[in-house]
Amino acid sequence: MNVDDALLSDQGLRITILEPFGLALHAVDPGRPLTELPVESLRALVREHCLLLLRDFASLAESAELSAYGERWGEVSAWPFGTVLELVQQPEPADHIFDHSHMPMHWDGMYREHIPEFQIFQCVHTPGQGNGGETTFSDTAGVLDEADPATRALWSRATGTYRRKMEYYDSTCVSPVVTAHPVHGTPVIRYNEPTAEAGDTFVNHPDLEFSGLAHELELAELHRSLRAALYDPSHLYAHAWRTGDVVVTENYTLLHGRNAFTSGAPRHLRRVQVLGDPPLANPGLVR
Template identity: 60%
Template sequence: MDTITDTAQIAGHTVTPITPFGVRVDAAHPGTPVTDLPVARLRELAREHHLLLLRGFTGFPNAEDLTTYSAQWGEIAMWPYGAVLELVEHDNPDDHIFDHRYVPMHWDSMYREQIAEFQIFHCASAPGAGNGGRTTFTQTEAVLRDADPAHRELWEKVTGSYRRVASDWAGACVSPIVTTHPDGFPIIRYNEPPVGEDFLNRPDLEFTGVPVEQLPEFHRTLNDALYDPRHLYAHTWQTGDVVIADNYTLLHGREAFTSRSPRHLQRVHVLGAPPLENTALTNG
């Protein structure tokens, strides 16, 4: 285990733990280019601690520069829109990711042929104090490690079937709730059912493996564990923040934010080496 202490440094910049998981690197001098940090060392930290925050560094003035930087982390997973997803509220959104309401817990690339290892987020513009919009991350290895044995036994019986019809995210997959990380330890793959009639482009979800009367207990106990403060980190964005998240181990979501606030994130998916094939993918 790579223990991080209050005195740890990387290239002269202070590294400190984040509660309940992850590490933060603060620029020794505000405005230092984030490209000054050695990516090989950052990759080690992201894999060991599952979430990495780089704060106080100069960010990326455009999507091209973010793409160039992200390519240092590995092969970029390209989408119909390109490498960079611009996460900003749309005037007439056709999907919940472009809305200002909350986004349930899920994992990225669930409908893709290969699952991204890293999500690289860049905060082009923070939502502002009091406007919400935190990105939520939950450490599923820890959820399973800390689980009540009876709850874990219930979760292990359930399989989730998921389907979306939106053009860029269309697809279907079937995955056990408790499955295995490429390195061999157990993790959770779960798309939390959305709440509210105003949720845009609601996915089709089905959970099987236990009697239907046990499903409320399944969702309740799993959601309680995912949102337990021992496992959940909710990131308050500052403009210029760069966050690298371990998409193999974590689930993530978003808290609602004030409509028309200036929240603007950019996200890139980086594949593992070798890329992880999505064995949960189905034909629909």
Template identity: 65%
Template sequence: MIITPLDPFGVRVDADVDRPGARLDELPVAELRALAREHHLVLLRGFGGFAGALELTEYAAGWGTISMWPFGAVLELVEHENPDDHIFDHSYVPLHWDGMYRPQVPEFQLFHCVSAPGEGQGGRTTFAHTPAVLRDADPGQRELWERVTGIYRRKMEFYDSEAVSPVVTTHPDRGFPVIRYNEPVAPDAEFVNHPDLEFTGLPDDQLAEFHDTLTAALHDPRHLYAHDWQTGDLVVADNYTLLHGREAFTTRSPRHLQRVHVLGEPALDNPALVR
């Protein structure tokens, strides 16, 4: 495998130059999984991609047990005509972790780019390296973050749930500190189906400082990787460690991603789920 680092974190694995479009299922998943756990993000580029959702599902099953949704294994991330949720809009999506409202939290997300947005049309997927954010924080700032608990309520087509999590917590099986946080969006932002967010543990006059400092640290270029999609890319992300979001993109651009959730071994029952 040809492995090169991404900036500021993650690794890229390229297909051999003399074998463009090589099959992804020829790569050893055990080695890729080890890379995903160590570097938290793996980009596989130049491979053949998948002909459809079924092929992607078969590939993802090689990574572990797929977390099934009412719609099946594959979420088709494509803009809808009249979206009833921001996921299917072309708007910015704030940083969050996947599975926060579900019975189980997936360890990995596999994102497959069926069709990239055009040049200059935006739509990068953003990933924040939360242990690096904590490592680089000054002690006073970190102490402020550690006092806060987030309470999140969200209703959409596939769930109506409440999740409660300390902002600073620990990785479920590796023990290092991580951040679980859903960034608030400005209340006046054009954003379909807001989640209902509440943060406790600090007096009101310190909450603004909490959000400002944490958001700045998560978006610091030392901690944030923004992935510019190319058609055929497969990105595997460590959902236990990273937070992710999306930059806005031009409406009716050809951006089309597919996403599959793969559970850890054993599967992680969602410690934040209240209902």
């Protein structure tokens, strides 16, 4: 673990390791402002550990405060709704993002002009114990490291074509399943996990196609083996949200999704996306 002196010598912090990856910084004095932590140090930690939980700090009351906090990290992605996505279940959602369903693994920005380097999530209200709704993160560099050569060769032959239309975009993205991290070149996985088709209640399926494989059996094996590896406990961190948590993640390496939650549970998250410096133009965007 590499934690710089500014954080290690901070007597007001308790640092713990998350399993299977990630770090947590707990404020000893609850209510301490997040802004007291040097962003340079935090950014280095997220780049190294891919996920950073900031717990027991003063809550960011308004969404504008989260946006302002994101701006300390870098250029914040602008959307038609502004910079802060309010993730709350809607009564009749037009898209699964606003439902209580499982959210398949994906990477943020896959349908946008730029891929954000970081995501900053804030838990405004926990879904409550036993209600599910964990945000799931998979360390794809670790997945590739531990994959057997034949499986890795299969993944490396596949290219995904993803089309998705929702309120905020109508785009196509084409990406090899195995590609290189845009900054340091470590192999990473870019994959949007398919969901069951007919007869389910998943709202607004994206349209997915995979090429480069010889036959249907290989395609089935691609999805089976990717799912098994991405959700393996040695690579998957599922964050159970507590009110007030802030989680910062590295979106160039991780894929993320959501466990289903009890319909009507009071789960409320906010999210901002922070672009890299320079911003990463989406290499897969076809439109």
